[in-house]
Amino acid sequence: MDVTLTEQIKLTFPSDGQRKAAEQAFSAVTKRYAEACTYVSCYYFEHNCTGSAIDLHKVLYTDVRASYGLKSQMAISVFKTVLARYKTVGELMKQETVAYAVDGRHDTFRKSLDWLQKPVVFRRPQADLVRGRDWGFTAGMEMVSVNTLGKRIKCTYQCRPDSRLFDPAWKHGGAKLVFHDTDRNWYLHISVTKAFPDTGRSRITEIYGHDRGLVNLVTSCGDNGETVFQDGQGVRRIKERYARTRASLQAKGTKGARQVLKRISGRENRMMSDVDHCISKTLVSGCRAGALHVFEDLSGVSFQNLEDRNASGRYELRSWTFYSMEMKTAYKAAMRRGAILKVNPQYTSQKCPGCGAIDKTARDRSQHRYTCKHCGRVYNDDEVAAKNLRQLGIWYVSGVDNPHFSKKVSGY
Ligand SMILES: [Zn+2]
Known part of the structure; x- marks a missing residue:
C-alpha cells in the first residue's frame, strides 16, 4: 500500500x-x-x-x-x-x-x-x-x-x-x-x-475487532480477550455544544452570524479530524506489527440494519467521521505491516459471542447490555459487536474471502 x-x-x-x-x-x-x-x-x-x-x-x-x-x-x-x-x-x-x-x-x-x-x-x-x-x-x-x-x-x-x-x-x-x-x-x-508492502493473510500476527458508536466511539477486542472502550462522552458533549451554537446563529441569520458559523464549522471539522487521528493512533499503536483491524462496512448497510444499529444520533456520526477514521487507521496500520478489513455488519450486534445464537431481542439499549437467553452470558452491548467482528477477522485469516454471519449457518 x-x-x-x-x-x-x-x-x-x-x-x-x-x-x-x-x-x-x-x-x-x-x-x-x-x-x-x-x-x-x-x-x-x-x-x-x-x-x-x-x-x-x-x-x-x-x-x-x-x-x-x-x-x-x-x-x-x-x-x-x-x-x-x-x-x-x-x-x-x-x-x-x-x-x-x-x-x-x-x-x-x-x-x-x-x-x-x-x-x-x-x-x-x-x-x-x-x-x-x-x-x-x-x-x-x-x-x-x-x-x-x-x-x-x-x-x-x-x-x-x-x-x-x-x-x-x-x-x-x-x-x-x-x-x-x-x-x-x-x-x-x-x-x-x-x-509499504501489503500484508498477506498468512502474515497477520493478531486480530482486532473494532465496533464504532456514539456512547463508546470505539470498542475494541483483541487476541488477549480484553475489551477496551474509548468513551465518546467528551466528544459528544462538544458536538452538542457546537450544534446549539449553530442553531442560535442560524436563527440570527445576520451576515456576522454567517461568518461565525463558517468559522466554527471549520473548527468543528478540525476537532473531529483530531479525534479520528487520536483514535486511529490508539488503535494501531498498542498492537504488534502485522495486526489486522476489522471494522464493519457501514457504507452499504441496508435500512433494516441502520434501524437496528443506528437508533437516535448514531446516524450523524456514521458517514463522514467513520470513513475518515477508517482511512487514517488503514495507513497507520500499513506503516506497521498491518491492514484493515471491512466486513458485512449483518448480525454483528445480535449474535451471542459465547454460543452463537442470533437474537434481536437480546440487546437492551437503555442498559447497554446484551443478555443471551440461550446460554445466559451477559455482555456490554458494544462488546458483542467487537467480539463478533474479531471472529469474522479470524475466519478471513483462515481463508474465508467474504466472512459474514447468516441466520441459516450459525455457530462457530
Ligand atoms: Zn449465548
Missing part, C-alpha cells in the same frame, strides 16, 4: 520587504487559482460531471490561461484539482445510504454525484503546485522555490526537525500553497509518499 501523508513547511523571509512582496505574489496566485477552479467546476457541473481532465483541458485551457493569467502547468493543474474535489465529494456521497419506503416496503440506494444541487465552489485561496515545475527545494534543501503569476519566489522555511521530507524513503510529490489564518503565515503542504 502506498501511504501518502502531508508535511507542512512554514515559509519564512529574511526581511519584511521580501515578505511583503512574496505575500502579495502568493495572495494573487492562490486567488486566481481558486477562481479558475470555480470556473472549471461550473462548466463541469453543467456538463453533468462527466469528462476527463484531458476533455476539460481541450475545451477550457486557452480560456483558463487567458482569463486567469496562470502559467501553463498551473492551468493544467486546475483541471486535476477540480476533478479530484468532485471525486472526494462523490466518495463522501457514496457513504450515505438513502432509505425510502414504497407501499410499506423499504428499499435503499447509495447517493452519487447526481445528487449534487450546485457546482462545488473553491472559496479558499490556495494553489496546487507540481514538484519540479511549480515548486522545489533548492540550495541543498536550505530553501524552497515557489512559482507565482510572475517571478518565482525563493524563500527559507521552518518545519519539524523529524519531518519525513528529510527521509529519502519518502518521495516528495505535489504541494499546496496555503495561507493559515491561525498564525497569518504562508505554508506549503507537501505530500510525501512511501510504498
Whole structure:
C-alpha cells in the first residue's frame, strides 16, 4: 500500500520587504487559482460531471490561461484539482445510504454525484503546485522555490526537525500553497509518499475487532480477550455544544452570524479530524506489527440494519467521521505491516459471542447490555459487536474471502 501523508513547511523571509512582496505574489496566485477552479467546476457541473481532465483541458485551457493569467502547468493543474474535489465529494456521497419506503416496503440506494444541487465552489485561496515545475527545494534543501503569476519566489522555511521530507524513503510529490489564518503565515503542504508492502493473510500476527458508536466511539477486542472502550462522552458533549451554537446563529441569520458559523464549522471539522487521528493512533499503536483491524462496512448497510444499529444520533456520526477514521487507521496500520478489513455488519450486534445464537431481542439499549437467553452470558452491548467482528477477522485469516454471519449457518 502506498501511504501518502502531508508535511507542512512554514515559509519564512529574511526581511519584511521580501515578505511583503512574496505575500502579495502568493495572495494573487492562490486567488486566481481558486477562481479558475470555480470556473472549471461550473462548466463541469453543467456538463453533468462527466469528462476527463484531458476533455476539460481541450475545451477550457486557452480560456483558463487567458482569463486567469496562470502559467501553463498551473492551468493544467486546475483541471486535476477540480476533478479530484468532485471525486472526494462523490466518495463522501457514496457513504450515505438513502432509505425510502414504497407501499410499506423499504428499499435503499447509495447517493452519487447526481445528487449534487450546485457546482462545488473553491472559496479558499490556495494553489496546487507540481514538484519540479511549480515548486522545489533548492540550495541543498536550505530553501524552497515557489512559482507565482510572475517571478518565482525563493524563500527559507521552518518545519519539524523529524519531518519525513528529510527521509529519502519518502518521495516528495505535489504541494499546496496555503495561507493559515491561525498564525497569518504562508505554508506549503507537501505530500510525501512511501510504498509499504501489503500484508498477506498468512502474515497477520493478531486480530482486532473494532465496533464504532456514539456512547463508546470505539470498542475494541483483541487476541488477549480484553475489551477496551474509548468513551465518546467528551466528544459528544462538544458536538452538542457546537450544534446549539449553530442553531442560535442560524436563527440570527445576520451576515456576522454567517461568518461565525463558517468559522466554527471549520473548527468543528478540525476537532473531529483530531479525534479520528487520536483514535486511529490508539488503535494501531498498542498492537504488534502485522495486526489486522476489522471494522464493519457501514457504507452499504441496508435500512433494516441502520434501524437496528443506528437508533437516535448514531446516524450523524456514521458517514463522514467513520470513513475518515477508517482511512487514517488503514495507513497507520500499513506503516506497521498491518491492514484493515471491512466486513458485512449483518448480525454483528445480535449474535451471542459465547454460543452463537442470533437474537434481536437480546440487546437492551437503555442498559447497554446484551443478555443471551440461550446460554445466559451477559455482555456490554458494544462488546458483542467487537467480539463478533474479531471472529469474522479470524475466519478471513483462515481463508474465508467474504466472512459474514447468516441466520441459516450459525455457530462457530
Ligand atoms: Zn449465548
